[in-house]
Amino acid sequence: MKQITYTFAFIVLLLSFVACEDDNQSDIQDIKIGKGEQSLTEVTVNRQTQRDIVLSGGNNKYLVNVADSKIASTKMVQDTLRLKGLLEGETYATIYSLDLKAVLKINVKANDLKFTQSELLLRPKDFNKTISLGGGNIVTLEKNDPDDIFDYRWTSSGVLFITAKYEGEASLIARSKGLEPAELKIKIESQDVKGYLNEIGFYNTLSRTVYRNINPVLVAYRKEMGTVLSSINTPSPNIRPKRILVRPVINPKLGEMIEIDVTANFSLDNFKSGKLKVKVVELREDKHLVVLRGKGYKLVVPYYNS
Numbered sequence: 001m002k003q004i005t006y007t008f009a010f011i012v013l014l015l016s017f018v019a020c021e022d023d024n025q026s027d028i029q030d031i032k033i034g035k036g037e038q039s040l041t042e043v044t045v046n047r048q049t050q051r052d053i054v055l056s057g058g059n060n061k062y063l064v065n066v067a068d069s070k071i072a073s074t075k076m077v078q079d080t081l082r083l084k085g086l087l088e089g090e091t092y093a094t095i096y097s098l099d100l101k102a103v104l105k106i107n108v109k110a111n112d113l114k115f116t117q118s119e120l121l122l123r124p125k126d127f128n129k130t131i132s133l134g135g136g137n138i139v140t141l142e143k144n145d146p147d148d149i150f151d152y153r154w155t156s157s158g159v160l161f162i163t164a165k166y167e168g169e170a171s172l173i174a175r176s177k178g179l180e181p182a183e184l185k186i187k188i189e190s191q192d193v194k195g196y197l198n199e200i201g202f203y204n205t206l207s208r209t210v211y212r213n214i215n216p217v218l219v220a221y222r223k224e225m226g227t228v229l230s231s232i233n234t235p236s237p238n239i240r241p242k243r244i245l246v247r248p249v250i251n252p253k254l255g256e257m258i259e260i261d262v263t264a265n266f267s268l269d270n271f272k273s274g275k276l277k278v279k280v281v282e283l284r285e286d287k288h289l290v291v292l293r294g295k296g297y298k299l300v301v302p303y304y305n306s
Contacts, residue, residue: 031057031095031102033081042105045072045085046112053081053104058097066093072106085109088137111135113174113182122150122164122188123208124296131160131184136176145170147295149188164188166295167205168279197291197300202229202244206270206296213268213297214242223248227301242266249303252280252290260292260299270296 034040034053045051055062056079064081066074068091074083083093085108095102113135122128133139133154141154149168153161160172167188174182190205197203200221202213214229221227226248232241247261258280263273271294278299282291290303 028059028098028100029057031055031062031097031100033095033102033104039102040104042107043083044107044109045083047085047088047108047110049111050082050084052077053083055079055081055095058100061097063096064093065096066106067091071108110137110176110179113139113176113179115172115174115182115184117184119185120162120187122162122186124164124166124188124190124206125208126162126164126188128162128164129159131162132158133160133174133182133184134158135182136174136179139174139176142173142175143170144173150186160184162186167293167298197298200227200229200289200300200302203298203300204268204296205293205298210298213271214244221302223304240265246299246301249290249292249301250306252283252292252303254280254283256280258292268297270294 032039033055040053043051043053060079062076062079062081064074064076066072068089071087071089071091072083072085072093074081074093076082081093081095083106088108088110090108091106093104093106095104111134113133116130116132120128120131143152147166147168147170149164149166149170151163151165152172155161165188167190170186172184172186190210191208192210194210196210196212200219201216203210204213214231216229216231218228218230218233227246228243230241230243232239242265244262244264249258249260252258256279257277259275259277261275267273276294278292278294280290281293283303284290288302289300292299292301
């Protein structure tokens with residue numbers, strides 16, 4: 001009778017133990033990747049960039065295996081998955097805990113394209129080597145410079161050597177497949193230290209500072225004729241004055257390219273008489289003056305309405 005009692009007690013104890021094991025197993029949750037409400041199934045990292053992702057679920061002890069260790073590396077630091085992008089491409093990591101597993105797709109992309117500055121102000125004849133370009137894989141540079149205001153050289157170290165030639169606005173655009181392009185805006189402007197551009201005149205902008213191409217002693221203008229600048233106001237047999245005539249400028253619009261007719265009794269390396277293409281860079285409506293920019297020069301003259 002005692003043996004039957006012992007046997008019955010053992011069976012009850014065994015059943016209780018198994019029930020406890022089942023309860024413990026039911027408390028174990030699936031492996032969850034990340035802290036969000038939903039477990040991550042895919043991540044994207046840049047090359048040579050590390051990302052830490054907290055895991056939960058299982059028994060809080062994890063093993064990880066990456067399918068292609070050339071594309072990404074992975075390791076566990078307690079409950080944290082530490083992954084690092086190595087080469088561009090796709091792979092996946094499998095995470096194990098007890099008899100559970102979770103799979104995480106890993107996309108590795110090139111670093112975003114980026115110039116060390118987004119805008120650059122230079123003076124004519126400046127040589128700049130402070131700008132670098134980083135990111136991307138196979139990168140191409142596109143020069144957006146319709147007026148040919150600068151030259152550049154891109155070194156193997158990513159440094160840009162930029163030589164400013166003329167006043168104007170331009171840009172360099174970097175492109176690499178699969179990435180957003182990066183743009184460097186370049187503005188070149190001669191500095192008007194003496195305030196010459198406040199007056200009607202013809203000015204040189206090939207240097208860091210503005211100076212006069214002609215020192216006008218005589219200035220005359222009217223709508224029918226245009227604007228005349230002369231370096232003397234009375235004729236002299238011993239002096240050959242500089243003279244320039246700019247035909248009337250009618251209805252200019254800010255930012256547009258226009259053609260003007262200019263006659264001068266002198267020429268410069270960057271200027272000669274004829275029909276010239278210039279850009280309207282400023283309208284002074286209070287004085288009815290327009291600032292026109294050519295390659296290496298500026299004209300400030302009256303403008304007229306038709």
